[in-house]
Amino acid sequence: MVRFEEDVSTPARLAGPGEGIGRDELSLATRNHGLPLEGLRYDVTPPGMHYVLVHYDIPYAEDDTWELTIGGRVDHPLRLSLNDIRSFKPVTTRVTMECAGNGRALLSPRPVSQPWLVEAVGTADWTGVPLRTLLNEAGVQDDAVDAVFTGADHGVERGVEQDYQRALPLDTALGDEPEVLVAYAMNGAPLPPQHGRPLRLVVPGWYGMAHVKWLRDITVTDEPFTGFQHTVAYRLRHDPDDEGVPVTRIAPRALMVPPGFPDFMSRTRIVRPGPVRLEGRAWSGQAPLATVDISTDDGATWDPATLETPADHRWAWRRWTFDWTATPGPHTLTARATDAEGRTQPLAQPWNRGGFANNLVQRLPVHCTD
Amino acid sequence: MVRFEEDVSTPARLAGPGEGIGRDELSLATRNHGLPLEGLRYDVTPPGMHYVLVHYDIPYAEDDTWELTIGGRVDHPLRLSLNDIRSFKPVTTRVTMECAGNGRALLSPRPVSQPWLVEAVGTADWTGVPLRTLLNEAGVQDDAVDAVFTGADHGVERGVEQDYQRALPLDTALGDEPEVLVAYAMNGAPLPPQHGRPLRLVVPGWYGMAHVKWLRDITVTDEPFTGFQHTVAYRLRHDPDDEGVPVTRIAPRALMVPPGFPDFMSRTRIVRPGPVRLEGRAWSGQAPLATVDISTDDGATWDPATLETPADHRWAWRRWTFDWTATPGPHTLTARATDAEGRTQPLAQPWNRGGFANNLVQRLPVHCTD
Missing domain, CATH: 2.60.40.650 (Immunoglobulin-like)
Structure with missing residues (x-):
């Protein structure tokens, strides 16, 4: 029996004084990438220059068989194909997206994770259907509090095996400032695999962790979501035992x-x-x-x-x-x-x-x- | 007076025992990127997943004003717009490209440069005009030995300010196995900026350093090319004083x-x-x-x-x-x-x-x- 915690998935840690970037950080840096800063010249970031951060693997998705399910505290659970989703009136929004970990490798002491300097950013025109259109179609029940979004990317993180999941409070999910999208196109073309093909959430103004890629399920809940990416990761903490403050919207x-x-x-x-x-x-x-x-x-x-x-x-x-x-x-x-x-x-x-x-x-x- | 050699551009070096990846190597790793290995599933690498290695900056190119000049030991020097180049019969070739430095960060001792693990590879369909078509149009003279390719990317490397330049022997430049291309499209679309927009050389079977991006000049010479990227960089050397062996074609x-x-x-x-x-x-x-x-x-x-x-x-x-x-x-x-x-x-x-x-x-x- 391999124990994730001991053999492959160690706790979060800080780099020691003078400790160079390790093999684990480099393994992330060679597959994820930032915007080369000369790319700031473009209003819309050219394909392939937009930053990418993938927690686990990029799933191999077939557009023809992809389904988005919507369930939980809704009146009419839905099972939508890509064609179903494309049949709604499309909305295109230009969004600057930034990784919540941007700037991490410049910190002292350095948290050991994806080692960004300052370049984890990009701007794209995202096209899709407003999330509230889909949620209204399903009929959100009165006792609902959160919408939980599940991606198809699967892995282990800090000892916890998981599909990547994030949630939004319902007032954000149903709001129009920002208007959250379920997006199927980036700069007028189908999403590239590394940006969530075929479907991703786009939450304008929020750091990248909210924009769930390879979106396959939305579950409306009557309790606040307490998954790993909310309660363990993506919180501002000074000490390991702090409850911490959730990371949400992008600072200037x-x-x-x-x-x-x-x-x-x-x-x-x-x-x-x-x-x-x-x-x-x-x-x-x-x-x-x-x-x-x-x-x-x-x-x-x-x-x-x-x-x-x-x-x-x-x-x-x-x-x-x-x-x-x-x-x-x-x-x-x-x-x-x-x-x-x-x-x-x-x-x-x-x-x-x-x-x-x-x-x-x-x-x-x-x-x-x- | 800033001296490049002392202040900003130090000699090549090897990492010491146990030395982690430094800020300089990380600065390259955050802007260049490899193929996430799950991308090996695709016959043709999706846009943005193909590896990218840029020596200096990605030039900001305007397609409308770009010119490729062909001169030196030719009968008819040429000045070609993109439309001129697109007027030749196009050829499309599927090419696997790999960075000559792939695997570098796994070496011990580690040469300090772009710190690739194994992922600096990608495959694309490149469309353009065969180089020999252009050279034949210009009329290569009998005493010619090399074709020198100059890109628009400009920088300092190991104390030497330069435009990126590489050369090919004329028999390779005019050959058909491989057939060298001056490419203007990648996977059916104009080249992305980071892959050489609007023009790059594609030399099937050769490591990436030969595929000169942002190509703006071809000069045919009657002496072998002795520029930085041939005589200093891209040579296999065991000791700093070795003459070394040029890096050319991709090993299995x-x-x-x-x-x-x-x-x-x-x-x-x-x-x-x-x-x-x-x-x-x-x-x-x-x-x-x-x-x-x-x-x-x-x-x-x-x-x-x-x-x-x-x-x-x-x-x-x-x-x-x-x-x-x-x-x-x-x-x-x-x-x-x-x-x-x-x-x-x-x-x-x-x-x-x-x-x-x-x-x-x-x-x-x-x-x-x-």
Whole structure:
């Protein structure tokens, strides 16, 4: 008898002082991937550049036989084929999605998990049917409190064998701000396998863990969901015994397209003296984005960036620009987003044991040389 | 004055004993990515799952203004728009591409560079115009020896500022086995930015470094090319002062779809007792693939896998299957490819300082549990 806990699935831990990235973290980093930051130039992230985080395996799905079941505290349990789902009026929403673990590998001490730096983000046009359309079709009963979403990806995590499951409170599941989608297309094409083919949940404004991929079941419950991904994972905790606070919506963040050109190995940037147009994107899943400020002296002074007028995309990132005059020597560039309710990015790390929702400002070292 | 060599671009080095993956290696691992091995199930790798390795930045290319110039030792220098290139009769070739650095992070001592495990591979249908069609249009002169390909990606590497450049001997550039393509489509769609949009070279059977992305110039020379990516990088060397042997064609390799399901963090596989259909892909860029052998006891004994009949795709991987009966306990699964000229995968690491062309067999630990 193999015991998951002892042989293959060890408890969460923090890296020791100076401990490099381990084989386990590297195994995740070679299969999952971030947005190369020059990809921030695109309004909609080109296919294959959008970040991907898969907990277990990418299921091999056949569109023709896929079924989504809807049950639990509903009047009319449903069993829907992809064609059934496509028969509802489609809605397309542009959504910036970010992994809750973005920034984890920059934390000290470092929580040992998927080792993101700052690049676990992407923006796509998602097309599907509003979740509330399906739930209304099924008829949610009066005593219902949560909708539980089950994906087809199966694995072990911290000793617990599971299908990936997350839930939403019913007021969120039925709400229109954001409007949750059951999506079957990304940028006008069927979902790529790694993004949930054939169906995924899209919860605009929430971190990636809410957007359940390979969605095969929705169960409405009359008790709050207490599954692994709610009660063990995806909570902000300082100590292992803390009850913790659930990770939900995306904190404000700005990222910069690294200017100039890189060194292959160190990724340090080289720019030439003179005018340099800095640009990037910023977003918030909480209150709408309000301002982006730029520092070219490692945070000593700040100046506002020019923020592009929001288009008709409440849940997508916004482009910003800033004109800088580079002078010879080393510089550290930083961008900082603030939302309409005054939430801003911290200048010192907001540490927690899971490494979640870390929106510490990006610090970009640049060498200006003739 | 910033000196690239000292400040941002240090010499190649080997990791020390027990040294974990560093921030520099992680910066490459978060932007480049491999094929999640369950993606070996597909004949043609779905968009976004194909491995990507970018030396510098992904250039932001506008299709409308892109030009490919062809010059040097030719009778009629050419300046071709994308429409000019699309006006030639298109050819589509299915090609398995593998990074020359695949397997590097498993080497001991570990060369510090892009830290691949075994997943830097993918297969696509590439559409374009044969390179020799363009070279014949330009009229190669009698004293020509090399064709030099320049990409638009620009950076510093080991102290040397450069556009990415690689060359092919003219007999390869003009040959038909393999037939080299200047490709503008991948799987029937325009190239994604990270795969070279709008133009890349495709050299079937060669490691990825030959397939120059963001191709903007071809210069025919009457001297052998001695650029950085030929004389410094991409050579098999044991000691830093060795002249070394150039990295060219892909050595035989087999990979297995990891059976069962994974632990999130360790990626260890869990299978249930009983029949397990093992499957994977195998390929060779040298002589055609001949056999795949499987060991389920960490290399003690070997049995042949069933290899699917080759379709009309000389340069693509082939699917293999093997029926295994799992018994409770730990097992190590291995697949080993051999080509028609008897080249096979080593069971001990074929070490070199760059970590290139390492086709050590994959070792896949599996726990079988009730």
